[in-house]
Amino acid sequence: MARYELVKRSVALITLTNPPVNALSSAVRHAMAKSMEQALNDPKVTAVVICGENGRFCGGADIREFAGPLRGPPLVPLLDAIEAGEKPVVAAIEGVALGGGFELALVCHYCIAHFKARLGLPEVTLGILPAAGGTQRLPRLIGIPAALELITTAKPLSSRRVSMLTTPCPPDLDALLEVVTMEVKKKARGVMAPLACIQAVRAAATMPYSKGIKRESELMATLFNSGQARALQYCFFAQRTAGKWTLPSGAQWNNSKPREIRSAAIIGLGTMGRGIVVSLARAGISVIAVESEKKLLETGKQMVIGMLERDAKRRGVSASLNLLKFTLSLQDLKDVDLVIEAVFEDMALKKRVFQELSKVCRPATLLCTNTSGLDVDALAGVTDRPHLVVGMHFFSPAHVMKLLEVVCGPRSSSETIATAMSLGKRMGKVSVAVGNCPGFVGNRMLKPYLDQATFLLEEGATPEQIDKALEDFGFAMGVFRMSDLAGLDVGWRIRKESGLTGPDVDPKNPPRRRHGRRYCPIPDMVCEQGRFGQKTGRGWYMYDKPGGTNAKPDPLIQNLLEMYRSRYAIQPRNISDKEIIERCLFALANEGFRILEDGIAARPEDIDVIYLFGYGFPRHRGGPMFYASMVGLERVLERLEHYHQAHPDVPHLEPSPLLKKLVACGSPSVQTWREHIKTMHSHL
Numbered sequence: 048m049a050r051y052e053l054v055k056r057s058v059a060l061i062t063l064t065n066p067p068v069n070a071l072s073s074a075v076r077h078a079m080a081k082s083m084e085q086a087l088n089d090p091k092v093t094a095v096v097i098c099g100e101n102g103r104f105c106g107g108a109d110i111r112e113f114a115g116p117l118r119g120p121p122l123v124p125l126l127d128a129i130e131a132g133e134k135p136v137v138a139a140i141e142g143v144a145l146g147g148g149f150e151l152a153l154v155c156h157y158c159i160a161h162f163k164a165r166l167g168l169p170e171v172t173l174g175i176l177p178a179a180g181g182t183q184r185l186p187r188l189i190g191i192p193a194a195l196e197l198i199t200t201a202k203p204l205s206s207r208r209v210s211m212l213t214t215p216c217p218p219d220l221d222a223l224l225e226v227v228t229m230e231v232k233k234k235a236r237g238v239m240a241p242l243a244c245i246q247a248v249r250a251a252a253t254m255p256y257s258k259g260i261k262r263e264s265e266l267m268a269t270l271f272n273s274g275q276a277r278a279l280q281y282c283f284f285a286q287r288t289a290g291k292w293t294l295p296s297g298a299q300w301n302n303s304k305p306r307e308i309r310s311a312a313i314i315g316l317g318t319m320g321r322g323i324v325v326s327l328a329r330a331g332i333s334v335i336a337v338e339s340e341k342k343l344l345e346t347g348k349q350m351v352i353g354m355l356e357r358d359a360k361r362r363g364v365s366a367s368l369n370l371l372k373f374t375l376s377l378q379d380l381k382d383v384d385l386v387i388e389a390v391f392e393d394m395a396l397k398k399r400v401f402q403e404l405s406k407v408c409r410p411a412t413l414l415c416t417n418t419s420g421l422d423v424d425a426l427a428g429v430t431d432r433p434h435l436v437v438g439m440h441f442f443s444p445a446h447v448m449k450l451l452e453v454v455c456g457p458r459s460s461s462e463t464i465a466t467a468m469s470l471g472k473r474m475g476k477v478s479v480a481v482g483n484c485p486g487f488v489g490n491r492m493l494k495p496y497l498d499q500a501t502f503l504l505e506e507g508a509t510p511e512q513i514d515k516a517l518e519d520f521g522f523a524m525g526v527f528r529m530s531d532l533a534g535l536d537v538g539w540r541i542r543k544e545s546g547l548t549g550p551d552v553d554p555k556n557p558p559r560r561r562h563g564r565r566y567c568p569i570p571d572m573v574c575e576q577g578r579f580g581q582k583t584g585r586g587w588y589m590y591d592k593p594g595g596t597n598a599k600p601d602p603l604i605q606n607l608l609e610m611y612r613s614r615y616a617i618q619p620r621n622i623s624d625k626e627i628i629e630r631c632l633f634a635l636a637n638e639g640f641r642i643l644e645d646g647i648a649a650r651p652e653d654i655d656v657i658y659l660f661g662y663g664f665p666r667h668r669g670g671p672m673f674y675a676s677m678v679g680l681e682r683v684l685e686r687l688e689h690y691h692q693a694h695p696d697v698p699h700l701e702p703s704p705l706l707k708k709l710v711a712c713g714s715p716s717v718q719t720w721r722e723h724i725k726t727m728h729s730h731l
């Protein structure tokens with residue numbers, strides 16, 4: 048856990064040995080305390096060097112220990128003893144010095160860091176604060192503005208007995224703290240940890256060290272036991288769990304070898320295709336981009352080059368334009384390792400492209416489809432290599448959004464899935480393996496969520512009221528603002544194709560019912576007026592101009608809602624924010640339970656990661672499934688039963704069998720749900 052050696056008969060070398068990141072577990076803290084005592088008591092030792100094994104100084108406290116009662120020697124007295132020691136202590140930093148690891152470096156009298164070392168205080172990302180003196184020593188060392196930046200944003204960055212220094216304090220401390228508070232509140236709505244950090248840094252500026260450290264400890268006690276800390280720590284592990292995909296066949300991340308991808312092709316240079324080309328080129332992969340018409344090819348090419356140049360300028364690197372080739376001919380794809388089709392979301396068109404690719408590409412080329420919900424197996428079926436076909440569902444804009452759903456068809460081989468997952472990682476994405484069903488995980492769950500929002504409009508709510516409730520909950524954008532951004536015409540087209548609206552609907556159909564269940568035609572009525580969201584300057588809100596982003600409530604929407612309600616004799620009622628949150632989010636989680644039952648997602652963590660990285664679900668709430676577990680499964684069940692009784696024609700509100708089963712089993716923790724899920728019907 049910590050190795051002690053005497054070097055050159057005078058220097059004690061203490062090496063942290065707790066793979067993989069040398070986290071400060073109870074055993075490590077114990078071994079360090081023993082080693083320091085030995086060094087300080089040995090008259091031969093004139094100096095101490097602390098380092099970490101395997102090129103990593105220290106990844107901080109062992110986050111896993113936060114879940115149970117705190118055991119072992121506490122970190123703060125250990126660090127205080129190192130700082131107060133009479134022999135010089137040097138931190139030799141390689142790799143990472145994060146959280147408690149950075150706080151350890153801060154108490155050392157000298158630090159030497161490798162130029163590639165990453166130093167920082169990521170505690171706020173886990174819902175806590177740097178409570179081993181980090182908020183007290185860092186402002187003394189580097190001043191308040193720089194310390195605030197590092198501590199409240201978790202962005203990655205030392206002095207002898209830093210606690211003895213006074214904090215350099217700007218004359219306008221209150222104004223500075225106010226500005227940072229406003230910034231934090233804007234960026235991280237409702238998140239407690241960065242605000243507590245600001246209070247701790249205020250203590251560093253205004254109190255002697257002994258009082259400041261006490262304040263730090265009080266603030267930590269509040270955060271440490273908070274639901275937000277549990278949620279954020281859950282997110283940390285959920286993201287890593289998602290990378291460890293597993294299939295019922297036994298194939299999984301650690302027994303399936305991905306293929307090496309050196310060259311790729313993208314079919315279609317629309318918004319999605321362009322973003323995918325940029326992500327691939329940034330990852331150092333040669334890309335051939337294909338369009339069907341010269342004009343589209345030229346426009347796409349100019350846009351991709353512009354995006355790559357702006358991106359390279361921002362990152363201070365040179366743009367990898369030499370990796371790009373643009374062509375009108377599919378014949379140019381015969382030697383590529385992998386193709387990602389990103390044409391229009393139309394099954395017939397995609398099938399034609401896959402048939403063509405099957406003829407043109409060498410037999411070993413992987414064929415991937417970027418679809419947001421179409422049947423990946425139906426596409427595999429028109430090729431000569433169904434085992435090499437997989438879905439890669441990117442999120443728009445594809446060069447920015449971190450999420451990638453890797454859609455495993457029943458015939459996709461484990462090597463194909465491993466390759467798509469590994470390629471996603473190389474492109475900087477958080478990849479989640481999901482099964483093949485309409486909408487996969489993310490978009491399938493979106494349906495009940497959107498339905499509830501529009502039903503609430505019928506019943507008396509306004510788009511701004513619903514959005515505000517969701518934004519106060521922590522979403523970056525409420526459902527209506529998000530829909531305006533995404534474009535309302537996409538959903539309208541899908542509803543027309545599914546026979547839910549448009550000329551093909553049987554006129555005998557009651558207007559507010561389709562396929563035997565409640566249907567809200569308001570989104571169709573909004574589209575019929577040419578209101579497609581931001582791009583047309585009008586949608587659920589009005590904007591200054593087409594493409595504008597400043598959403599203002601529109602009296603025309605208010606009129607439309609009033610006329611609609613009077614036409615169908617709906618008596619509008621006051622709807623509370625609580626009902627908005629419960630109906631939208633419990634319906635969302637309920638579909639998540641069904642997705643787990645159906646084996647479309649292997650674990651609740653996968654669903655949560657999809658919602659965190661693809662749909663703006665607030666991280667401090669942990670994701671829809673974790674949120675349901677925090678509310679209490681029994682309560683979620685009771686509220687869904689209540690709402691389903693009130694709206695029996697809305698099947699999405701009927702509690703799922705898995706939710707009922709989990710409640711019957713005593714509502715186990717989210718990490719153990721998978722033991723209760725039958726995998727017999729797994730689509731993964």
Ligand SMILES: CCCCCCCC/C=C\C/C=C/C(=O)SCCNC(=O)CCNC(=O)[C@H](O)C(C)(C)COP(=O)(O)OP(=O)(O)OC[C@H]1O[C@@H](n2cnc3c(N)ncnc32)[C@H](O)[C@@H]1OP(=O)(O)O
Nearest residue numbers: 070106107108109110111145146147169178179268271287
């Ligand atoms: C009343 C309350 C009083 C409470 C008093 C408490 C006092 C507390 C005192 C001090 C506060 C200090 C707090 C902290 O230090 S919190 C931790 C801060 N550190 C971090 O957030 C770093 C988290 N880790 C990372 O960012 C990355 O892992 C990395 C950059 C270090 C390495 O990245 P990479 O190479 O990509 O590897 P992985 O991310 O995949 O990780 C590998 C493996 O290691 C596990 N792991 C990583 N860090 C930790 C950790 N700090 N604790 C436990 N486990 C960790 C990770 O989960 C992976 O595990 P695997 O999936 O099983 O392989």
